[in-house]
Amino acid sequence: MPKTPQAIRGTQDIFGPDAEAFAFVVETFERVRKLYRFRRAEMPVFEKTEVFARSIGETTDIVSKEMYSFEDRGGESLTLRPEFTAGIARAYLSNGWQQHAPVKLATHGPLFRYERPQKGRYRQFHQIDAEIIGAAEPQADVELLAMADQLLKELGISGVTLHLNTLGDGDSREAWRAALVEHFRAVKDELSEDSQGRLEKNPLRILDSKDRRDQRFVADAPKIDQFLSEDARAFFDAVTSGLDAAGVKWQRAESLVRGLDYYRHTAFEFIPDEGSEAAGKLGSQSTILGGGRYDGLMESLGGAATPAVGWAAGIERLAMLVGDKSEPKADVIVVVENDELVDRAIAAIGKIRAAGHSAELMASGSPRKRFDKAVKAGAEKIVAFDIRDGTEHVRIKADDHARGSIEQLLG
Numbered sequence: 499m500p501k502t503p504q505a506i507r508g509t510q511d512i513f514g515p516d517a518e519a520f521a522f523v524v525e526t527f528e529r530v531r532k533l534y535r536f537r538r539a540e541m542p543v544f545e546k547t548e549v550f551a552r553s554i555g556e557t558t559d560i561v562s563k564e565m566y567s568f569e570d571r572g573g574e575s576l577t578l579r580p581e582f583t584a585g586i587a588r589a590y591l592s593n594g595w596q597q598h599a600p601v602k603l604a605t606h607g608p609l610f611r612y613e614r615p616q617k618g619r620y621r622q623f624h625q626i627d628a629e630i631i632g633a634a635e636p637q638a639d640v641e642l643l644a645m646a647d648q649l650l651k652e653l654g655i656s657g658v659t660l661h662l663n664t665l666g667d668g669d670s671r672e673a674w675r676a677a678l679v680e681h682f683r684a685v686k687d688e689l690s691e692d693s694q695g696r697l698e699k700n701p702l703r704i705l706d707s708k709d710r711r712d713q714r715f716v717a718d719a720p721k722i723d724q725f726l727s728e729d730a731r732a733f734f735d736a737v738t739s740g741l742d743a744a745g746v747k748w749q750r751a752e753s754l755v756r757g758l759d760y761y762r763h764t765a766f767e768f769i770p771d772e773g774s775e776a777a778g779k780l781g782s783q784s785t786i787l788g789g790g791r792y793d794g795l796m797e798s799l800g801g802a803a804t805p806a807v808g809w810a811a812g813i814e815r816l817a818m819l820v821g822d823k824s825e826p827k828a829d830v831i832v833v834v835e836n837d838e839l840v841d842r843a844i845a846a847i848g849k850i851r852a853a854g855h856s857a858e859l860m861a862s863g864s865p866r867k868r869f870d871k872a873v874k875a876g877a878e879k880i881v882a883f884d885i886r887d888g889t890e891h892v893r894i895k896a897d898d899h900a901r902g903s904i905e906q907l908l909g
């Protein structure tokens with residue numbers, strides 16, 4: 499016997515309650531994004547490598563070690579998308595979506611990162627994603643965050659808090675950066691190897707480090723507030739007062755930076771509260787939704803300066819938090835107790851489904867056992883087709899009200 503091929507390490511085959519939870523996350527996202535009038539967009543799964551290298555930044559983990567890049571048959575370097583934002587920005591520029599600006603976009607789908615697979619961390623995973631492009635005002639940040647907050651509520655996820663920071667505008671960020679380099683340079687030898695490398699190139703990233711050796715020096719590192727320009731301060735104040743008005747709970751997280759180079763102003767993550775059920779379920783993979791403002795990104799792709807803000811959330815991690823969703827039972831089971839009536843039953847089930855009820859046909863196995871099987875499957879309504887004493891006999895098991903509407907449906 500030839501050997502059965504194995505799935506690729508870090509990929510998943512999702513089925514049963516897990517698949518239902520996954521679908522529930524996507525369906526809820528689709529519903530909520532319509533409430534906030536985000537428009538759906540679909541982008542390719544792969545792009546020219548430079549799309550990600552130029553916008554995410556060469557010094558990030560994603561670009562330096564996590565990308566699935568390959569040469570195609572034409573010798574061009576392509577990359578399976580490791581995140582949505584860069585591809586959306588590329589699409590915005592290639593298609594002239596400026597004409598729709600400000601434009602609110604939503605999408606979801608698979609992403610690829612060459613990471614060490616573990617619980618909640620895969621090489622092919624999935625995200626839902628929301629972006630507002632061409633909007634410079636803080637109200638865009640508020641709307642985007644209110645949508646995230648409502649989504650988590652509608653998913654039934656509790657014990658999760660919005661952690662919020664500002665990275666300031668270009669000038670504030672530059673001054674903060676210089677102070678961070680000075681701070682960390684003094685303890686350089688005690689930092690992790692990764693952070694020693696980040697020190698000159700991207701010191702903000704040290705704040706984001708999960709290595710204990712770095713975390714010791716993060717607590718007393720200089721804070722952005724000292725360096726905020728007046729404009730950046732006013733922007734952040736408008737975001738927080740808008741969140742308060744929208745009823746979105748948040749807490750300040752002064753060390754929160756996002757891993758990617760393109761962020762400005764608002765940066766945020768929704769993180770499970772310590773000791774909450776959500777924290778227990780996710781363990782160390784704790785960020786479930788993250789994003790921020792990326793006013794500098796379009797320029798790095800050669801476009802005009804374009805303010806924008808967005809977030810992404812891992813569908814698998816959200817699905818772990820919503821818990822098992824059992825596969826729903828059929829509204830109606832149509833039982834063929836005599837095989838001569840199978841076409842009658844097919845016609846009937848077609849009408850039932852067309853009227854918007856989920857229905858399953860029970861027409862295999864021993865005809866005498868099919869009705870009992872339908873009862874066991876837990877259907878509240880059963881329509882059974884049989885021949886008794888030479889005449890067709892339709893039996894409906896349902897409460898009076900439902901029986902009336904089924905009889906009407908079947909005519």
Ligand code: ATP
Nearest residue numbers: 613618619620623757785786787788810811812815
């Ligand atoms: P982490 O710190 O966990 O590596 P990240 O900062 O790399 O996350 P983002 O790039 O911000 O994550 O992606 C947003 C969300 O996508 C994460 O909060 C998480 O829910 C999900 N995510 C990221 N990488 C993976 C992965 N390899 N497998 C599953 N989900 C992931």
Ligand code: MG
Nearest residue numbers: 559611613757
């Ligand atoms: Mg990561």
